[in-house]
Every structure is written in C-alpha cells, then in structure tokens.
Amino acid sequence: MSAAALPAVTPPARPAARLAWLDALRGIGALAVVAEHLLPWFLPALRPYWFSLGVYGILVFFLVSGYIIPTSLERHGDVRAFWISRFFRLYPLYLAVIVLVLALSWWVPVRGEVPRDGSAVAAHATMLLDVVSVGGVADTMWTLSYEMVFYLLVTALFLIRGHDRSGLLSMGFAAGAVVVGLVASGAVLKGGWPAYVSCAVFVVGLAGVLLGRLRTLSACVLGLMAVTLLVLSSRVPWLGTAVLAVMFAGTAIHRWERGTGGLWPVAVTSALVAISPLWAIESGWWWVEADVWITTIALAGATFAIGMALRGRRLPRVLVWFGLISYSLYLVHHPLLKYFVEISGDLRRADLPVQLGMSALALAVVLGASALTYRYVERPMQELGRRVSRRSRHGLQGGGDQRVASQDTGDDGVLGHQERQVPDRVRDHVGQADPLG
Template identity: 75%
Template sequence: MPAIPHATPTPVARLAWLDALRGIGAMAVVAEHLLPWFLPALRPYWFNIGVYGILVFFLVSGYIIPTSLERHGDVRTFWISRIFRLYPLYLTVIALALALAWWVPVREQVPRDGTAVAAHATMLLDVVSVGGVVDTMWTLSYEMVFYLLVTALFLVGGHNRSGSLSIGFGVAAVAIGLVVPGALLVGPWPAYVTCAVFLVGMVFVVWGRFRTTAACVLGLMALVALMFSSRVPWLGAAVVAVMFAGTAIHRWERGTGPLWPVAVTTALVAVAPLWAIESGWWWVRADVWWTTIVLAGATFAGGMALRGRRLPKVLVWLGLISYSLYLVHHPLLKYFVEISGDLRWSAVPYQLGMAALAVAAILAVSTLTFLYVERPMQVVGRRISGRSARGLQGRGQAGMAGERPRHDGILGHQERQVPDGVRDHVREGDVVG
C-alpha cells in the first residue's frame, strides 16, 4: 500500500476527504454494474472497478469507526443510531424490489423460505451464504461483522491491537484459502441461529444489562459465521483484514501505532486468492487483483494527502448520498434495462446517451432517498439516542448492573462538529455505500 503523508489533519478537512473517497467508491461500484449493460466496450479488465470501490469503502470504515469508538458516545447510542441509519433505506429498497417482483423477479440466489427473512433481518447475508434481494447488499454483511467485532474488542479493552488484528485476519485469509473449499457450515440453520443470537444479543447490548457478555457473544458469533459459513470464507477474512488495516493507518497517523502491519496485511491479502481452492474468477488473477489493491490503496493515500485542501463539492455530495447510491443503483439499472431493452449491441452514441440518462436517474433517486428516507430517520435516531444518553447522565453515568462504566462507549461521532443537515452521512461513521 502506498506511503501516506504523516500529518495531523484538521477535523473538517478530514471529514471532507472521507466523503470524497466515499463518492469515488460509490461511483466506481455504479460503473461496475452499468458498463456491462450499457457500454461493455468500456469496461476495464486490467482491474476490477467494483472491487476497487468496495476496498476504498472498507478502508474508510476501518479508518473512522474504531477511532470514533474511543472518542465519543456509548454503546447504546451507537446501536440506536446504526439501526436508524442503516435499516430505513435498506428496508425501503427491499420493499421496492419485492413490490416490483412481478415485473423484475427477485434473483434466484435469494431463498424462498425463512432463511431469507432471517439473513436480511441481521444484514449478515453473505456470511451465512444467503443472497440479498439486491445484489450489492452482500458487503453490508462484512460491515456488520466489523461493527460486532469492534464493539466486543472495545468493551474488553482489546481495541488498540488493530495492527495485530489486521495481520491475523490476513493470515486467516491465506490459510483458509489453502484448505477450505467453501462454506463448512451449510444449510438453513446458520441463518436462523445467527438471527436469534443477533436479536437477543442486541437487546442486552442496547438495554445495558450484561452488555459486555452479550457483545462478546455477538462478536464470537460474527467471527464463526465469517470463517465457517461465508459464501467465500477467505474473502471474508481478507475484507476484515482490510478494515483493520484502515484502523492501523489511523493509529499510525496519530502516532499511536506503527505502519508496518499495514504493509504486511497488504501482502497477505494480495496473495490470499492465488492458491485458494475456492477461486478462479477473472478478478482474482494475480495481475488484476494486485492492480485493484494498489489502486484502492493509492486512492486512499491520495485522499489523505489532500485532506487539508478544498475538495470538489460534487465528490463530497456523492459521498453524502453514497449509501443511497450503493443500494438503489442496481435495481434501478435492472428496471431501466427492462424498459430500454438490451443495449449491448446498440450504436455507441445511443449507448452513451442511455448511460447518461441512467446515471442521471440514479443520482436523482439517490438524492431523494437520502433527503426523504435517510436523513429524517437519522434525525429520529439521534433524538432517541440523545434522550438515552441524557438518561444515563441523569443517573450519574453509573452504568448498568454487571457492566463497567468505563467500557460503556463505542463508535461516537467526531463528525458532530459539522452542522446538522449538512454532513449527516459522515456523522454516522458510515457503511459501504
């Protein structure tokens, strides 16, 4: 991964460059799905533009989430905010896809039984080998795994070992790839068990009683699912390694950790698919995979290098609506193609015009869903979590039975320095999208 200038950025600049990176990542994923349908001649094969965008997102999440954990907020506040941040749009998109299934059928990878409900309820889709109603939802599985892991680590005081954790997951990615041909825990029960554990565990985490125990159980559950029931286990471990590498970069930037674990993790992730039993896709060929990793790392490094400068407003805005972009673009493209017909063999000028029209529609709908679904529900979540936090303060921050008050904090929002309604997307530490 390219070297990153060692300096302490100002808070506002740091937020802008993170938004810009999200905007780049979101549009890269949009391009990955748009080009094969609209402009197949322009699709690059020397790197995977979709995986590139996803890796940028994972680095951003790893960079900001655990360090926010250590600065502000509490566990209850974080999870209430997360629920209101993630689920409203997520459920809206699912409802839309199901409502229009008479026109564009739900893809075959989604089971037609209770496992689909259980897996979608937790967002742990890919780690229990269940297809999402919307294709891009698979990455949310790894964001959720990461949230559960860092929650448990923080509550037991293990959150400062991000460098070691990134290397550990990198080693796991290589080892699993060498010996595991696919998910070892198969069938419907992983989805049902993880759903039950998730729901009960979240009750205790938010309620406060036995919080540390519940968080540790959830973290262990996430780890077992990641390693043994993921659709591609080595890839799941590699993804989490990348996220902890993002945390290690932040610690190095702050002078609280070395940078060499990031280099070691990069090397491990780079070689993980080369000898993996479960492999063979074009995007994990050495030349393609390595180029994709280098470009993602270079983009992240470039964002850090420019964090003290004024960035293009369009990139910041794209980052602000990136969760909407990520979730709505793929179903919208499917609906667009149903109307326009197959464009792959059309004249290039016509393809360009239709692609521009599709992108405009995606941006318009994503803006609307951000303004009228995401942002209002974020406000509701902040109000509820704010009342919860005031309730705790009213009790003198005494904590709940069975918990240590000094551990009652996670994933706070260093973004609160920015006015409401302007930076809501960054405010929550954000997920892929």
C-alpha cells in the same frame, strides 16, 4: 493499501475538512461500483479488465470504514449511542429498498439466490447475508454482511479493552485469509439453520448491549458468533476474512496517523491480502487473477493515500456530494439499472451514440433517485436517531455504559456512508458471471 504510498503524518485538519476527504473517497468508491454495474449493460466495450472497478470500490469503502468506525466509537465512548446510530443510519433505507424490490417482483423477479423460506427473512433481519450464505434481495446488499461483522467485533473489542490492537488484528485476519483459502472452498455450515440461529443470537445479544444487561458478555458472544460465521458459513470464506483484514488495516492507518501505532502492520497485511486468493480453492474468477487482483489492491491503496494527503484541502464539491449520498447510491443503483434495462431492452449491441445517451439517462435517474432517498429517507432517519440517542443518554444514565472521554456526538456524519459499496453478479460480454452475486 500500499504502505509506501501513504503520506507522512501531518497535524490534524479541521473536522469539516476531515469529513470532506472521507466523503470524497466514498464518492469515488460509489461511482466505481455504479460503473461496474452500468458498463456491462450499457457500454460493455469500455469495461476495464486490467483491474476490477467494483472490487476497487469496495476496498476503498472498507478502508474508510476501518479508518473511522472504531475510533468514532472510542471518541464517543458510548456503545448504546453507537448502535442506535448504526440502526437509524442503515436500516431505514435498507428496508425501503427491500420493499421496493419485493413490490416490483411481479415485473422483475427477485434473484434466484434468495431462498424462498424463513432463512431469507432471518438473514435480512441481521444483515448477515453473505456470512450465512443467503443472497440479498438487492444484489449489492452482500457487503453489508461484512460491515455488520466488523461492528459486532469492534464493539466486543472496545468493551474488553482490546480495541487498540488494530495492527495485530489486521495481520491476523490477512494470514487467516491465506489459510482459509487453502483449506475451504465454501461454507462448512450449510443450510438455513445458521441464518435462524444467528438471528436469534443477534436479537438477544444486541438487546443485552443496548439495555446494559450483561453488556460485555453479550458483545463478546456476538463478536465470537460473527467471526465463526465469517470463517465457517460464508459463501467465500477467504474473501470475507480478507475484507476484515482490510478494515482493520484502515484502523491501523488511523492509529499511525495519530502517532499511537506503526505502519508496518499495514504493509504486512497488504502483502498477505495480495496473495490470499492466489492458491485459494475454487477462486478462479477473472478479478482474482494475480495481475488484476494486485493491481486493484494497489489502486485502492493509492486512492486512499492520495485522499489522506489532500485532507484539509478544498476538494471538488460534487465529489464530496457523491460521498454524502453514497449509501443511497450504493443500495438503489442496481435495482434501478435492472428496471431501466427492462424498459430499454438489451443495449449491448446498440450503436455507440445510443449507448452513450442511454448511459447518461440511466446515470441521471440513479443520481436523482439517490439524492431523493438521501433527502427524504436517510437524513430524516439520521436526525431521528440522534434524538433517540440523546434521550437514551439522558434517560438511562448508569445503565452500565462503558465510556471513554468523548467529543461532540453531533458529528455523527463522519460515521456515515461507509456501508455500501460493491459489485455483484452481472453477466458481461465475455460470458463470465461476476462472482459476487
């Protein structure tokens, strides 16, 4: 996220090339998250502690989300099509993983952070898990909360014509992360009721957005609800606020690239995000120590800058492929690693050749399963979503859509795999629990 590291503005590359560099970044982020979870269980001696692999991965992913999601909505100019695309891209695999984890809970129990009541159902239905302080049935699902908050907020901003203020928004959320960290140690609104209320508002509000009934009002209510939950009922309020700052910084970078905004807000956001956890109440995890946190941010920013510098060039096909399957890779890898360890036993003290061999086998299983879920779950559902979106546009003309001049909506692959990337709770050999479980 370092402004100095970003490349100079160059002419736009071909759409396919632009997709390739974004997918390559997603691939890097996904592999970083897999490594964050694999190393403590299989090769603990190789896990780095001078930066956080998992947080690095999520920052890269969230920068990609911020870079492409708002401008994709603006390019297509169709709020209904945007949300249809989101549902068909996110929910099918998400629900499939939930079913898998619950079906095998007799063998590997569902994590204790998941409430055994209706609040868990309500929170999973909206994906607003972390911002209502509910654990996901799969450990990595918590980051989808911030993707959903971002989507809700961006939709509201688009409809009220406030979507071009990305730099101000990024700085505002970054400053908010510092302030929230100083005054709040956790959720102010506690209990199951935020999950129930947010689910009801989510369903009614999105119905209004999709059907065109009081669309702008519905979107604004959803956006306000999302920000309120982010600040008042998140498990780690400063972190969620900083994540939104990073995402809007990604949008600001895109606007700078297009010549419609400056880069200085990104530099200000970077500095504020860098200091946001340093005085935060109860932020004493190893990865928010000043040297680790700042190094992680710098590496994520440098990775994104290098990706931008290479846009338009031919990139390694395997890295682009990792990005293509990255949502599957993100959601399925952690449950599969748990099942693998349940069969293999504790490998942390095994001989190095055994650790290496089992690591390679586990990675092969994860990649194979991710490729299959992409091929047979993600891709067919994405195609179905496009067909539903086309029928919706043809059958509901005049339903109150807010439109701008649009381009080919068939490039929806660019909207794709940014919602899935983060480490979660894994016990490691230094005796500390990773904080984001």
